[in-house]
Amino acid sequence: MCLVFAFREETTELGRQTAPGLCPYCDGKVSAVDVETKWLFCFLPLCFKVKRKYFCSSCDRRLVLYC
Structure with a gap:
C-alpha cells in the first residue's frame, strides 16, 4: 500500500508599510510585511x-524582533 500526500503552501502578501527603527546591519529603513499563509491538502x-514579518528595504534581510 502506498500513500501519497499532496500538501501545498500558498503565501500571499497582504500589505507593506514602513516600521520605526533602522536595520542593525546597514542602517537602512525597516519595512513591515503582512503575509497570509494557507496550507492545503488536496485543495482542502x-x-x-496571518503573520507580520520585518525586512530591511536596502539589504533585504529578514529581521527578527525580540521583546
Missing part, C-alpha cells in the same frame, strides 16, 4: 495564518 484548507 487545513491551516490559515
